Amino acid sequence: MTTPVKVGELLRQWRDRRRISQLDLAISADISTRHLSFVETGRSRPSRDMVLRLGEHLDVPLRERNQLLLAAGYAPAYGESELGDPEMAAVREAVRLLLKGHEPYPAAVVDRAWNLVDANASLGIFTEQVAPELLVPPANVLRATLHPDGMAPHVLNLGEWRAHLLSRLRGQVTQTADPALAALLEELRGYPCDQPVPEVEVPGPGDIFVPLRFCHRGTELAFFSTVATFGTPLDVTVAELVIESFFPANPDTAAYLRDWAAAEVR
Numbered sequence: 001m002t003t004p005v006k007v008g009e010l011l012r013q014w015r016d017r018r019r020i021s022q023l024d025l026a027i028s029a030d031i032s033t034r035h036l037s038f039v040e041t042g043r044s045r046p047s048r049d050m051v052l053r054l055g056e057h058l059d060v061p062l063r064e065r066n067q068l069l070l071a072a073g074y075a076p077a078y079g080e081s082e083l084g085d086p087e088m089a090a091v092r093e094a095v096r097l098l099l100k101g102h103e104p105y106p107a108a109v110v111d112r113a114w115n116l117v118d119a120n121a122s123l124g125i126f127t128e129q130v131a132p133e134l135l136v137p138p139a140n141v142l143r144a145t146l147h148p149d150g151m152a153p154h155v156l157n158l159g160e161w162r163a164h165l166l167s168r169l170r171g172q173v174t175q176t177a178d179p180a181l182a183a184l185l186e187e188l189r190g191y192p193c194d195q196p197v198p199e200v201e202v203p204g205p206g207d208i209f210v211p212l213r214f215c216h217r218g219t220e221l222a223f224f225s226t227v228a229t230f231g232t233p234l235d236v237t238v239a240e241l242v243i244e245s246f247f248p249a250n251p252d253t254a255a256y257l258r259d260w261a262a263a264e265v266r
Helices: 007-018 022-029 033-041 048-057 062-071 086-102 121-127 141-146 158-176 179-189 236-240 251-265
Strands: 107-110 116-119 212-216 219-228 242-248
Touching (some): 022 048, 048 062, 086 242, 121 251, 219 251
Antiparallel strands (some): 107 242, 219 242
């Protein structure tokens, strides 16, 4: 039988992960170092408000803040709704407006695990050449991108784009300590890549972002992307939604996307 992890140990793990000293955390959270030490060693049981305060100052994700509360003997503070629930109607509408408004350029919404939640019609320019089994819900966009039966054979700068995506995922693993994300990272690292994968993203002459260079029906397209999240989430599901929008990196790509979208409508 597994022994439950105590809240003090979890807080210490998060503090170590964030590389924050007891003194610095105590000052920022406005508590004494002695009290924080007692909490971490289990000599003192923190109040519900203190658990929430420490979780906020440690930048602990909402899902893990609920785990801290449970470990301390309190009920979770943050709900976890299904996107289809009635109370999520405003969220769904906002997402659809963003996706539709971004056409004819591709955009997608993913959850914390990088599973595809929603997308606009223009994302089809990326998924058109992906093996159908990789798109079966819940389709994982990182797997569909880097898998040899996915987008990978058509990504002209695969080594560079792979390094970019793995770097983002590593940062997320560090942020959340989620074992499922760590397992996904290991899986993706095992996929073949016939190009050099840079360990550090260093810009070349004139570069201002890491581009996605993609070949669609023999035409080279270039994209850059932006990432958006909800600004003041108090629900786990909302906090973990990410909207990634792709923009053409040159006029030729923009024109191609407009023509492709118009042809798909006909």
